[in-house]
Amino acid sequence: MEWNGKRVLVTGAGGFIGSHLAERLVELGARVRALVHYNALGTWGWLDSSPVRDELEVVAGDICDRDRVRQAVSGVEIVFHLAALIAIPYSYHAPLSYVRTNVEGTLNVLQAAREEEVERVVHTSTSEVYGTARYVPIDEAHPLQGQSPYAASKIGADKLAEAFYLSFGLPVVTLRPFNTYGPRQSARAVIPTIIMQALTGQEIRLGNLSPTRDLNFVLDTVEGFVCAAASPGAVGKTINIGTGREIAIGELARLILGLLGKELPIVCEEARVRPEGSEVERLCADNRLARELLGWQPRYALEEGLRRTIAWMEVHFERFRPDRYTI
Numbered sequence: 001m002e003w004n005g006k007r008v009l010v011t012g013a014g015g016f017i018g019s020h021l022a023e024r025l026v027e028l029g030a031r032v033r034a035l036v037h038y039n040a041l042g043t044w045g046w047l048d049s050s051p052v053r054d055e056l057e058v059v060a061g062d063i064c065d066r067d068r069v070r071q072a073v074s075g076v077e078i079v080f081h082l083a084a085l086i087a088i089p090y091s092y093h094a095p096l097s098y099v100r101t102n103v104e105g106t107l108n109v110l111q112a113a114r115e116e117e118v119e120r121v122v123h124t125s126t127s128e129v130y131g132t133a134r135y136v137p138i139d140e141a142h143p144l145q146g147q148s149p150y151a152a153s154k155i156g157a158d159k160l161a162e163a164f165y166l167s168f169g170l171p172v173v174t175l176r177p178f179n180t181y182g183p184r185q186s187a188r189a190v191i192p193t194i195i196m197q198a199l200t201g202q203e204i205r206l207g208n209l210s211p212t213r214d215l216n217f218v219l220d221t222v223e224g225f226v227c228a229a230a231s232p233g234a235v236g237k238t239i240n241i242g243t244g245r246e247i248a249i250g251e252l253a254r255l256i257l258g259l260l261g262k263e264l265p266i267v268c269e270e271a272r273v274r275p276e277g278s279e280v281e282r283l284c285a286d287n288r289l290a291r292e293l294l295g296w297q298p299r300y301a302l303e304e305g306l307r308r309t310i311a312w313m314e315v316h317f318e319r320f321r322p323d324r325y326t327i
Contacts, residue, residue: 001230004029008229009076011035011063011109012083013056014045016184017124017177021080021222026052028226033057035072035083046184063105066112073112078229079121081109084157087188088128088150089327092275095149102153103160110164110172118171122228123161125176125238126154127214127283136246137286140176140238147278158238165236173234175224178242178285182218182305183312188326190249191215191306194256195313196320203265204257205325207272207279209250214242214285217305220298227294234293242285243298259306271325 008025012018013034025032036044038060047053061068063083073079085091085101106123113121130138131145146152164170181191190206190213197204224241228234247255253266273279290296300308313320 006030006078007033007076008078008080009033009035009072010080010082011072012081014047015082016046016186017180017218017221018082019046019050019184020182020218021082021225022047022056023050023052024222024226026055031057033059033072033076035059035061035063037083038062063108064100066108069108070112070115073109073116073118076116077119079109079113079118080225080229081106081121082124084124084154086150087327088148088274089188091148091150091153093327098149098153099156103156106157106160110160110170114164114168114170120229120235121161121170121172122225123157123172123174125158125174126151127176127178127240127242127285128280129155129158129176130283132280133282133284136282136284137244138240138284139286140240140289147280148274171235173228173236174238175228176238176240177221177224178214178216178240178283180216180218180221182309185218185309186326187320190252191256191309192313192320194253195310198257198260198262198264199314199317201264203267204253205267205269205272206249206253207268207274209253209266209268210248210281211279212246212248212282212284213252214244214246214283215252215302215305216241216243216298217300217308220300223299224290224294224296227296231294237289237293239290239293240285240287241290241296242287243302244285244287245302246282246284247302255303256306256310259303259310
């Protein structure tokens, strides 16, 4: 695809992955409109400190506001839909918020994209929709299981994207990243949690230590979005973005401690354990479709991605609260 001058919208552009994607699209020459969540302080999330902030058209709003979403979509050719509530523990406390943001918000984007006749929508899913793996590696035909309110809301959003493709011919690609990590990720995620505690504490306090995850460095995930927008054969498809390598949470903590040259006890703290039946025990991606259809493959090994993340967190440590468990 020729990105130079391409008019694109990134929803959730102030967030972790969205800010990296917006920057990458600017680098490619696209004209980027960034939808960020409106707040009284007028801040733009991670775009506040972005080196390309002056090259973006920033629109503040709420993905749940149908009219504001329509304004944001108007005049663009490609929509990257990343806006979502994503913290799994918080979804146990506020499930309605997840339905409104993730299901109704996605409906707003799809309807606006249909009305504006956009060329393509890249919709963001998550590996959490699979639940605990029934077989590995997990391909796109794996059954879906909502083991948390968050996962259920994303299944609903994914099915709306599917329905708009099948019912109305809306050119949608559903990208399903496995666990993304890297600079700018919030403290609610496991890797920043481990790094923060390793840098400041006397022990590493986590939830369950045995579940496995397939971890994508954020720049690899971003390239998956770029490829999904450009691939002619991707429309109507759901595509995993993952490395095919799984690692247990306890082993991940030991790896991070090793990279930091530290030895600390790793303990399971009850307050951090998911409700019984909700824990996803195993995730490992089958990424053959992404390789074949998108020409995508991961470039960053886990160890390299972790080194980059550690280096960034050491410089930006004031943004984190290592003494507090963030849900």
